[in-house]
Every structure is written in structure tokens, then in C-alpha cells.
Amino acid sequence: MTKPSTDLIHHPYTPPANFAAPQPGIYKASTVFFADVAAMRARDWKTKAGYTYGLHGTPTTFTLEERLATLEGGSAALLVPSGLAAISLVSFAFLKAGDEVLIPDNAYGPNKALATGELANFGITHRLYDAMNPADLAAKISDRTRLVWVEAAGSVTMEFPDLPELVAVCRARNVLTALDNTWGAGLAFAPFDFNGTGQGVDISAHALTKYPSGGGDVLMGSVITRDARLHHALKLTHMRMGWGVGVGDVETLLRSLPSIGLRYAAHDRAARELARWFESRDEIAQVLHPALESSPGHEHWRALCGASDLAAGLFSVVFDDRYSTEQVDRFCDSLQLFRLGYSWGGPISLVVPYDIGLMRDQSVARWPHKGTLVRFSVGLEDVADLQADLARALGRL
Incomplete structure (x- = not known):
């Protein structure tokens, strides 16, 4: 017969399923249990078919990711601790030593600071371009350019670029485009489908700290794509960087999002x-x-x-x-x-x-x-x- 302290930890009671309420259940977990070794070995952390470890997702984080993907018209989302972390995830996933990234001069300042700091330390160069002049972007794309950031509206000075034209310039040269979509929030325009044309950016980074939270009390970001290949690359970097978010903040976002x-x-x-x-x-x-x-x-x-x-x-x-x-x-x-x-x-x-x-x-x-x-x-x-x-x-x- 086991002692009370053991009974409390290994208590057999499980509440009945099919509980429904306005807010989804909140699951706090680092460790996730498996039924047997075969299940442990068969589970793939890269999909949402099951659970492996809290850092790779719980029912709570999966729910928020799916709702955010729907908001922006994407197919897959990842959560990170801040909007800047979302920008960093994109840059670290797709840039390596010898590559170049182009950033609009009126971009969110910490994006440029990341380029002059960590990216430069890793042998990645950057150049600024005039977001209001697509020809300037076209002239600055080189054989080493792997990623172009776009932003609408521009940070602080609020210039609104010709996003479809900027993206077209990059697409013609087979260069990835990533949008800081914090201003648009998935509501002002569809980042992956400009005006129903089927054309849009490849990746959307979003500071959920802003409008999705709405309370000035949460730090979180998301990275959303429509491309399974891009999402896979982002997912691998996300895992290797060890990025996770607090479930309490996820709960706050789930309450605020509607x-x-x-x-x-x-x-x-x-x-x-x-x-x-x-x-x-x-x-x-x-x-x-x-x-x-x-x-x-x-x-x-x-x-x-x-x-x-x-x-x-x-x-x-x-x-x-x-x-x-x-x-x-x-x-x-x-x-x-x-x-x-x-x-x-x-x-x-x-x-x-x-x-x-x-x-x-x-x-x-x-x-x-x-x-x-x-x-x-x-x-x-x-x-x-x-x-x-x-x-x-x-x-x-």
C-alpha cells in the first residue's frame, strides 16, 4: 500500500472528457507523458499530431497558433517570446555567413540593430533600401541577397509603401520576403493574398504584444507562413534556439483575440x-x-x-x-x-x-x-x- 504523498502524485482520477466552455482549457506542461516506449519513439515533435515536450507545444499553444494563422490567412504559426524574437527567428532560419539581407530604412529600429549586431557578428551583411522606391530595392538586390524585409506602415514615420510592387521585385529574383505585420495585424490587409490576387509575402512576423494582446501586459510574437517548406525550416530553428512562451500569456492572448x-x-x-x-x-x-x-x-x-x-x-x-x-x-x-x-x-x-x-x-x-x-x-x-x-x-x- 502506497503512502499518501505517493497517492497524491499518482492519483488515478481523470475528469470526464467533453467539457465545453467559452475559453479553451489551459495546459501547463514541460514533461508530457507517453503510454509506452513505442508511442514515445513514434511521436514526431515537428507535427501537431501529438505532444512530445512542452517546448514543442501543448493543446493551449496549438490552439493559439491555429487561430493566429487563420487571422492572417496563413497555414502554420509559431509562437516566440516577443515581436523582436519573431524577426530574429526569421533571420536566423534563412540567413547564414556570406548572405545578405535588405531592410527598409524606415523599418522597426531593433530589426536594423539586429542586423548591425548579431547578424554582422555571424558574417551576414545587410543594406538599407528606400521602401518608397521599388527601383531602389531592385537595384540593391544582389546574388547574395537571401531575404528582404518589408513593413507597412513604416515605423514612426508611417510612410505606406507599394507592398505588391516590392514583393513582385523580390519574387522575380527568387528572394524570400518577410513582412513585419504588427501594424496591419491581419485586419487591415491580407499579407499572403494582396486584394485577392493570390500574391503576397512569404512570411509574416507579428508582435502579438500589440493589438492581439490589447492590454499592454503581454510580450509575445508569432511567425506565420503558407509554405510548408518554410514552416519546417522555421520550426527547426525555433527548436534549436529553445524559444518558448508562458502558458499564462497564451491564455491572455486567447481571451483577448476574439x-x-x-x-x-x-x-x-x-x-x-x-x-x-x-x-x-x-x-x-x-x-x-x-x-x-x-x-x-x-x-x-x-x-x-x-x-x-x-x-x-x-x-x-x-x-x-x-x-x-x-x-x-x-x-x-x-x-x-x-x-x-x-x-x-x-x-x-x-x-x-x-x-x-x-x-x-x-x-x-x-x-x-x-x-x-x-x-x-x-x-x-x-x-x-x-x-x-x-x-x-x-x-x-
């Missing part, structure tokens, strides 16, 4: 209203929002996102150059509802001032204004309250 469409549309409506209001202010030299006709690449946004008419909850403004950086910083400090903080997609509105001169390669960038740029992430507060907060802070310039 409302992403409602939240994304609400962020979008509020951001557009405030962006148009800023256009009327003489303190501002330019408002950068893809849905505004005056914003760079508006026609490309209209062509790609016209069916959804969605444009996320981000926009930037460039202050007139009569205002010093110190004055603009004081404007940001004076805001009460907009909090100073990185990231976006949560319920609280955020603001960050940037020095674009330090962020852009001046041989690539074509920046018409010299004033300080400020990016806004519009949350879910009442728009009238946010506008009043902005007006008060502008009054203190």
Missing part, C-alpha cells in the same frame, strides 16, 4: 479623428497617417487597405521648426491622458518624441521637415477627452 476586430476599429476611428484635428493646428508642419491624403504613400494604403478601410491607431506629427526640441518635450510632459511609454495597441494612449535624424540613413531617407516628430498611439479613452488633453498641452508651447 475582440481584436472591435478594438482595432475603435483605435482606428479615434486616431483618424485626432490626426485630422492636428491638421488644423498651425503648430504642426505635417501629420503622418496613411489614411490622410497628404501622408506619404496614401495611394498605396488606399489600394491595399481600401476594402477594409482600416489604418490602426498610430499617427505621428512633425512640429513646426520654430519650436525647439525642449519645447516639444515640454508638450509631451504636459500631457495627462497620453502617457510616455513605448509600444502600442493597449487601452491607454501613449506618446513618444523622436529625433528622426538619428533614426534614418540620410542617403536613403527623404525627410522634408526639420521639426521634432512625435508619435501617438491612441488608446480607448473618449476622443473628446484626448483632444482636450492635446489642446491644453499645445497651449503650453
